[in-house]
Amino acid sequence: MVLDPRVKQLLLILLFAGSSIGIAVALYFMFFAPSTPGAEQTVPGQTAGTGTLPTSGAGTPRPTTPTTPTTPTDLGDLVADGGVTQTNQLTTGRVSNVALSGDGQNANFYNPNDGKFYTIDAEGNIVALSNTKFPEAESVEWNGDADKAVIEFPDGSNIVYDFGSETQVTLPKHWEDFEFSPTSDEIVAKSMGLDPNNRWLVVSNADGSNVQSLHALGENADKVTVAWSPNDQVIAFSDTADQPAGGLDRQIILPVGKGEENYPGLTVEGLFFTPNWSPDGKKLLYSVVGDYSDNKPLLWIVDATPATMGENRRSLGINTWADKCVFASSSVAYCAVPQSLPANGGMQRVLYEDLPDSLYKIDLSKGSSTLVAIPADDTTMNNLSVTEDASLLYYTNGATGTLESIRLK
Known part of the structure; x- marks a missing residue:
């Protein structure tokens, strides 16, 4: 069948117009159409404001959307x-200043993203401890039950905040290196x-x-380590x-009491x-770096009551801080141990802080160690932080800053 020339011309025009429209639509979606937004990550609370000193706020803690725990894809x-x-x-975001809560099961932490x-x-259910914001908190020192904290800010301001009563008091700006007493009614600084x-x-x-x-510090403030013992006998150590005599690395560390006590020095x-006190204050776990350990950090345990200070010192053979x-417990500790710390690694710790760790269990009564876990x-x-029943261990991931956990039982 032969088409009429006018009909043929009309079909060609329609075909050309349709092709043009199709090409235009394709170009629009390729270059100009708005993309579909991704899922927005939600963080607890509101965005932090400026770094001004926060004020006490009223109200009770409110629940926030829980974060679903995730596990790595690797088998384990x-x-x-x-x-x-x-x-x-x-958590999905970076946290800091983690401490075991007073119930012995949950973990308290500071969220720098919103200042709360x-x-x-263990299931990732999050509850705000307070509606009060603490923007740009620089350092946080918890008391034993983690219901009070000394909070330091970049401008030098210091406060003690009571999360139970939602009240705060201001401390002098020239104070630093805080720690609570075992009964939480005093602080050292x-x-x-x-x-x-x-x-x-x-x-x-x-x-x-x-x-x-x-005790006068003079020019030696950087040689004094605040560390209040659980038995309330020692508040610091002085180098x-x-x-x-006995080598360039050998030192005497002086325990500092609250009065005029004359405790024997610790030979390290x-x-x-x-230092790291045992819960009963009878022993001291500590690490030092020297030729004895190829300049890696090495763990030691020593008796540390006023009557036994410095006795029964022994190396645990574990290279970590x-x-x-x-x-x-007073006889069991868990330690994160770098998997491949080189010789001299303890002399410049900052260079090796990102090494992957394995988890070890230390039996202080026997001086033995056991590999517990290698994270997948x-x-x-x-x-x-370890729960009161020793079933779960919390920690922060050094690379991401997120709060994570590993099951011990």
Whole structure:
């Protein structure tokens, strides 16, 4: 059949117009159409404001949307049994200043993203400890039950905040390096006056009243480590003694009491002394770095009551820092141990802080250690906390800053 020329011309025009429209639509969706937005990550609370000193707010803690725990894709045991073990990611964002809550099961933490404090359980359910915001908190020191905290800010401001009563008190700006007493009714701090002759180790009530200047610091403030013992006998350690005979690394560390006590010094085989008290205050777990350990940090245990200070000192043979350990009881501790720390790694810790860790259990009564878990994903474990029943261990991931956990039972 032969088409009429006019009909043929009309069909060609329609075909050309249709093709043009199709090409235009395709170009629009390719280059100009708006993309579908992704799922927005929600963080608890509101966005933090400026870094001004917060004020006390009223109201009770309110629940927020829980974060569903996730596990790595790598295979591993659900419960730690000496091998590769799965871990649970409890928060989606970076947290800091983690401490076991007073119930012995949950973990309290600070969220720098919104300036608020929260508590979280093993299932990822989050509850705000307070509606009060603390933007840009720089340092947080919890009391034993984690219901009070000394909070330091970049402008030098310091406060004690009581999360139970929602009240706060202000501490002097020239105070630093805080720690609560075992009963939480007192605090110790370094009072850093401009004049070295006006620098003291001080103790006060938790509200800042009744200040007692106990020991002059002078130019040696950086040689004093605040560490209040659970038995209320020692409040700090001082690296100011004359060097003893026996090697360049050997030092005498002086325990500092609240009065005029004259405790025996601790002989340690290395530098960078880092203490960690047992819960009953009878023993001291510490790490030092020296030739004895190829300049890696090495864990030691020693008796540390006033009557036994310095006795029964022995190396545990574990190369890690004492602040990467947490006590589950007075005789058992769990420690995150770098998997491949090289010789001299303890001399410049900052260079090796991102090494993946394995988890070890330390039996202090026997001086033995046991590999408990190797996280399924290479993980740097910091700020360890263990639940009261020793069934769960919380930690922060050194790479991501997220709060994670690993099951021990």
